[in-house]
Amino acid sequence: MTLKTYELPYGDTVKTVALPEDEVIAEVRTKSFTPIPxxxxxxxxxxxxxxxxxxxxxxxxxxxxxxxxxxxxxxxxxxxxxxxxxxxxxxxxxxxxxxxxxxxxxxxxxxxxxxxxxxxxxxxxxxxxxxxxxxxxxxxxxxxxxxxxxxxxxxxxxxxxxxxxxxxxxxxxxxxxxxxxxxxxxxxxxxxxxxxxxxxxxxxxxxxxxxxxxxxxxxxxxxxxxxxxxxxxxxxxxxxxxxxxxxxxxxxxxxxxxxxxxxxxxxxxxxxxYGVPIPREADLVIVSCGGYPKDINAYQMQKTMDNARIAVKKGGAVILVAECREGSGNQKFEDTCRRLGSYDAIVKELKEHFVMGANKAFAVTRNMQKAPYFLVSSLDPKLAKELMFAGCVTTIEEALALVRPIVGEHPSVILMPEGSLTVPLLPEN
The missing domain is CATH 3.40.50.11440 (LarA, N-terminal domain)
Structure with a gap:
């Protein structure tokens, strides 16, 4: 088993993780186009x-x-x-x-x-x-x-x-x-x-x-x-x-x-x-928003969650690397999650009366209906739980320990270091 170290942007720095190379079925990055000098x-x-x-x-x-x-x-x-x-x-x-x-x-x-x-x-x-x-x-x-x-x-x-x-x-x-x-x-x-x-x-x-x-x-x-x-x-x-x-x-x-x-x-x-073909959905997706300012808060990182949802199997797991230096980013989003506590309750209320900020609660928790999301973040773990994330830790290694009961010891893995930009494309697309 050959381990390879991968870097995922986090705020102004990076988080690293060593993974068996044969478990990583795709590293989703933007296509290589020559930038303008x-x-x-x-x-x-x-x-x-x-x-x-x-x-x-x-x-x-x-x-x-x-x-x-x-x-x-x-x-x-x-x-x-x-x-x-x-x-x-x-x-x-x-x-x-x-x-x-x-x-x-x-x-x-x-x-x-x-x-x-x-x-x-x-x-x-x-x-x-x-x-x-x-x-x-x-x-x-x-x-x-x-x-x-x-x-x-x-x-x-x-x-x-x-x-x-x-x-x-x-x-x-x-x-x-x-x-x-x-x-x-x-x-x-x-x-x-x-x-x-x-x-x-x-x-x-x-x-x-x-x-x-x-x-x-x-x-x-x-x-x-x-x-x-x-x-x-x-x-x-x-x-x-x-x-x-x-x-x-x-x-x-x-x-x-x-x-x-x-x-x-x-x-x-x-x-x-930004459209990147992947071979199939993976047991585990490890995704970064791409660093600051894309991971400035939980409100903004939701877009990365949508992209990661495409790549993960139903019932798999996602590890989301996002600093969130400004916390949730929206009080209404935060309060709606805390008050209602479930995706179904959020959907019901928004269909009765749509409210900005509360809409982000819908967008975030909709992704969680396919797979649980575990945060690697500076976000307060209590707040992360109230926002319905499955866990919140400070290193990818800690997050891997949390997801093992879900994905097993040798999961197929897709890495998305530019997750706010890249949209995975499944073969049928």
Whole structure:
């Protein structure tokens, strides 16, 4: 029996584990695509901006003196905004838009507000010193303008900061999303810069059987988001810049142009990069979110749980490596799990009245219906139990001891060190 040591990202460090090589049936990683060299990043950004998909270039759309609002990802997403935002500002300066005619809104959705230092870290200190920056706070009702309802009944309430400018530029990165199909694109606005009631009504579709990873056509959540943004977009100029990164946060490709057409084109590449074939389901999946900020809290690590669920056998077990330095990440999520105590009770209550935060309780515990999840985490073990995890320890070795009664002494193992990104593809898919 030959042992091999594997590393799984954890916060800003790694956790290691030695496993028999013949028990590991797959190590799920993003496909190897040559990243854009650092010295070529600026030119590739400009190339994408100046050759957009499905829409005219900025120099045909932007007039001197126009006003621009950029939408940037919050601290829960890796976006490399600090690389492309200085290029964007300089390009718009070249087109006659001064810095004082531009601003940045961070698309928080229902996430916590960012500090000024966190904003500056996201976009770079140079950009932070040049243009004003704002949080989109979904709870500040007075900050939103109403654009009617979607055909599915979602009220379209969008942050006013996006409504008083000539151009809105949506930025971010694209990965698979567990119920909206893919991240990026329209999500910068809805849910990113939408009011809580808009987010709540849209997100209730996560309980529909038609939603899922990589699904856009026929996905009621995705289609509702697109329709909502279409209502906002009437008479406005929207421009998209989305990038696809690898697990090392390096740029692989950049897409710019029409906020739907360019996004869907990018999604084709996302399938190539992050969809990873596996031979079969395993007795045991050992998965990492990919380190900070993907494992910043339990709220965010749920996406990794969905990906791991695909790879584990019914009745097997999952060891989830996630630091969770900010705890659960959402009080409503935490309280719902503590109060209701079971998946069935959570489903019943949400079907009667869908509540944001409580929806995460559904998303987390749904995964546990296939296999128990054991945490390797700094999360308080008492809290982990209340969130219905099967155990919470600080090393993978301790977790292995806990799962042995479930998976046996010689389980088949799938390792997922980039678990928030990679989507396992079974042979029948």
């Amino acid at each position: 650092k010295e070529a990043v600026k030119s590739k950004i400009l190339e994408a901006i100046r050759n957009p998909i499905g829409i005219g270039p900025l120099d045909e759309r932007v007039k001197p003196g126009d006003t621009v609002c950029f939408i940037c990802n919050d601290l829960t997403r890796v976006a490399n905004s600090f690389d492309f935002m200085p290029v964007f500002l300089d390009e718009l300066n070249r087109l006659g838009v001064p810095d004082d005619h531009m601003k940045i809104v961070f698309s928080l959705g229902a996430h916590r507000k960012m500090t000024r230092d966190e904003m500056a870290e996201a976009v770079g200190e140079e950009v932070a010193a040049r243009v004003p920056m704002f949080n989109s706070d979904c709870y500040a009702d007075q900050d939103f303008e109403y654009f009617g309802q979607t055909t599915r009944g979602t009220p379209v309430l969008i942050n006013k900061l996006l409504c008083d400018v000539d151009h809105v530029i949506l930025t971010g990165t694209i990965v698979f999303h567990y119920f909206a199909g893919f991240g990026g694109g329209r999500k910068a606005i809805l849910p990113g810069c939408a009011a809580m009631e808009t987010i709540r009504m849209n997100h209730q579709w996560m309980m529909d059987d038609r939603v899922g990873l990589g699904i856009t056509t026929g996905n009621p959540c995705y289609e509702d988001q697109v329709e909502g943004v279409e209502r906002f977009a009437k008479g406005r100029d929207l421009f998209l810049f989305n990038a696809v990164l690898n697990a090392k946060h390096e740029f692989l490709r950049m897409y710019a142009g029409h906020w739907v057409k360019a996004h869907l084109e990018a999604c084709k590449f996302v399938r190539e990069v």
